[in-house]
Amino acid sequence: MTRCPTLTRETDMRVLLCSARPGPSELAEALEREGLVVTIAAMAESLAAIPLHAAQQDAVVIELAELRREEVLLVRGLRSLGLQLPLLLLCRAATADAEREASDAGADDVLVRHASASVISARLRATHRRCAGHPVTRVTCANVTLEPGRRQVFVDDRPVRLTAREFDVLEMLMLRRGAIQTKEYLLGRLYGDTGGRENRxxxxxxxxxxxxLAAAGAVEIIRTVWGYGYLAEAPAGTRGSPDLPDWARPEDSPGAFRVRSTA
DNA sequence: GTCTATCCAGCCCGTCGAGC
DNA sequence: GCTCGACGGGCTGGATAGAC
Known part of the structure; x- marks a missing residue:
């Protein structure tokens, strides 16, 4: 039985590396040595396949020989296909205009020339933090408070004892309060992949x-969304989180989407 | 009526401490 | 240092409840 690390350490960041050259690369190996979990996708595959590969990733890196109009159009195409992850372009040469156009088209960062793996991983983490929000020390939902750093959960300031897996699930839900987390996404983050694993x-x-949580006197904050997954939210009339205002919630994070009001 | 979620029971495995 | 048993956590199978 393989145990996968939880998502709470930044070094567990997953990266989809798209390269013109199929198969393992020096860059992929170097990034893995930097603590990133790298999945390689060949650019020869259809454009539409990239967002599918990216479903369980934290960021996408596209390795290019040169940044030209064609590659800018590729970035624009990926965004139009719904790719919401941080996107970093890594190329050996690019004009200032091409870099600007790539950024306008949806690239979060462009690294030119031979950047080291440590620089690339640092830029990836920085980009990811910008997109996902900087780490919070406390997250509160109704009368439930979670401290990711100390891996502790409190109900009305009383500590609740959770196992590692239970904490991971609650953390994923609470860090994206109000956003539905699909089961596939949650399982992917817990186990690295969902290959054949039962949702049960x-x-x-x-x-x-x-x-x-109920035994500890917590308000019911975990809601089931039929056919999609789960979300954590404070029931009407209870307090939300003073630490993470609505505007700061990472609603566009991968695997998560906001609940649409049907009323 | 069908599909999905929930819950219970029990098995497997890893960890830890006691005894030798 | 090694072995063994107790214990806890992770996981699965199956039954049932509930939503669609």
Whole structure:
């Protein structure tokens, strides 16, 4: 049974590396040595396939020989296909105009010339932080408070004892309060992939979480969204989080989307 | 009626401490 | 240092409830 690390350490960042050259590359190996989890996708595949590969990733890196109009159009195309992840272009040569156009088209960062793997990983993490929000020390939802750094959960300031997996699930939900987390996304973040794994294991953890939180006197904050997944939100009339205002919530993060009011 | 979520029971495995 | 047993956590199977 393989145990995958949880998502709470920044070094666990997952990166989809798209390169013209298929197969393992020196760059991929170097990035992995920097603590990134690298998935390689060949650019020869159709454009539409890239957002699909990116479903369980934290960022996308496109390795190019040269940044030209063609590549700018590629970036624009990826964004129009719904790719919302941080996107970094890595190229050996680019004009200032091409860099500006790429940024306008949706690239979050452009690295020219031979940047080292450590620089690339640092820029990736910085870009990811900008997109996902800087780490918070406390997240509150109704009367439930979660401290990611100390990996502790409190209900009305009383500590609640959770297992590692239970904490991971709750953390993922609370860090994106109000946004539905699909089961596939949650399982992907917990186990690295969802290949063949039963969704039921997630249900079990949700069930245990609900029971423990309820036993501790917590308000029901975990909601099931039929056919999609789960979300954490404070029921009407309860307090939300003073630490993370609505405008700062990472609603466009991968695997998450806001609940649309049907009223 | 069908599909999905929830929950219970139990098994497997890893960890830890006691005893030798 | 090694072995063994207790314990806890992770996971699965199956039954049931509930939403669509």
């Amino acid at each position: 294991i997630l249900d079990v953890f949700i069930c245990k979480l609900r029971r423990k």
